[in-house]
Amino acid sequence: MTADISCGVLVIGGGIAGLSLAAEVASRLAASPETRGRAGGVVLVEAEPTLGYHTSSRSARQLIPSYGPPLIQDLTLRTLALIRAAEADLSEPILAPRSFLLIGDEEAVRDRASTHMHPVMPAEALGLAPELRPETFSAAGLDTTSVSCNTDALLEFHRARLLAAGGRIITGQRVEAARQAREGTRWKVSAPGMRFEASTVVNAAGAWADTLAGIFGAHPLRLTPYRRTAAVVEVERPLEAGAPMVADASDRFYYRPEGRQVLISPAESEPSVAEDARPRNADVQALVEVVNSVTTMGITGVARAWTGLRTEAPDGLPVAGWDPAVPGFFWLAGQGGYGFQTSSAIAELAAGILLAETGGNDARKALSPARVQV
Ligand SMILES: Cc1cc2nc3c(=O)[nH]c(=O)nc-3n(C[C@H](O)[C@H](O)[C@H](O)COP(=O)(O)OP(=O)(O)OC[C@H]3O[C@@H](n4cnc5c(N)ncnc54)[C@H](O)[C@@H]3O)c2cc1C
Secondary structure (H helix, E strand, O other): OOOOEEEEEEEEOOOHHHHHHHHHHHHHHHHOOOOHHHHOOEEEEEOOOOOOOOHHHOOOOEEOOOOOOHHHHHHHHHHHHHHHHHHOOOOOOOEEEOOEEEEEOHHHHHHOOOOOOEEEOHHHHHHHOOOEOHHHOOEEEEEOOOEEEOHHHHHHHHHHHHHHOOOEEEEOOOOOEEEEOOOOOOEEEEEOOEEEEEEEEEEOOHHHHHHHHHHOOOOOOOOEEEEEEEEEEEEOOOOOOOOOEEEEOOOOOEEEEEOOEEEEEOOOOEEOOOOOOOOOHHHHHHHHHHHHHHEOOOEEEEEEEEEEEEEEOOOOOOEEEEOOOOOOEEEEEOOHHHOOOOHHHHHHHHHHHHOOOOOOHHHHHHHOHHHOOO
8 A cells, every 4th residue: 555655764753853853854854955855855743632741731931051961051051042043033032031949958959069050058049939938948949041942933944844854744643563574674654633654754743753663663661651730829928920930849849930829849759651641639638738848829719721741761861863773763762851952952962863973972882772771
């Protein structure tokens, strides 16, 4: 049977990972007269009717250079630089300043210290976040390089880039089966209403990345999806619009202004199956109690709550690179809690690998699936 769509690169998964990589590959191909004809051969397929339906529409929308291990911090700074460069051509900015204030006891704050964060005295922290109850923390660190991100605008930016380069997007088609006539030949990929043929397949399936790998005969990377819940709440005393995001160094909560409301999260990491995760009422009520006990903002009601899955490899770093055993199968998964803040840098790096360009060897090695597969 002939394919409905025959392409060079088939990206599976329409979250921030898949969209940013598809846009980067198509744009690079379109930029050169020798490869322009191949840009239309970049196709993204998403199982849900809309892009970004799963984790990518459920984040806290903050990019924090001091957050995560050193490689993540480098990827975050590179992502910020790339988004800022792109903003020059956009009518609205994607990023807005929002500092990140870490509070807790001295040991917990010290453990999370980073070059992008400087210590501040509790009195200064209270000046920045006067709603904090002073007896609940003894140390603080401030990252003034942190920004909030309009993640819808970032997803739209990549969507528009992909289409402008001639790439295509198919939604509502869950990839269910795949085969190669012989190892190394083109993939024949099936979804319920469509067949694809592709030289290269990119696995950007988020919480389903290991499941998808099984369809392509690749060994799983032992990726684990972890639940994380967030809620937007009404408060008696709204925070200042420019107030920092405040996070507990022992991961009991974080919060930040959301207009006159406040976004709060229990910052939990609870293993889950890959699913359309939903918040539990009891978790949200417990979170409201915690935030009320450490602040004076006075939560009066929950406007909305949601849960997303942050998917991690065993070592907590993202995975980007060719599968070591299955030709034509490329991994882009395990972004955990850093998916937006590392997105443009990882797309840049992954596009370089996919298009056989040189460079970025240390990061390539650190993100390679070969480091995880047993
Ligand atoms: C509460 C919360 C707060 C967060 N806050 C931040 C933050 O402040 N900053 C930050 O950088 N990150 C944050 N994150 C993490 C960030 O949201 C994720 O790292 C990122 O969204 C992951 O993107 P993704 O594209 O890998 O996954 P997803 O967005 O889940 O996309 C994967 C897609 O693959 C599709 N798919 C799966 N299987 C198939 C198939 N067989 N066929 C076709 N399509 C398929 C799925 O439908 C899905 O749409 C947060 C996450 C949560 C839950």
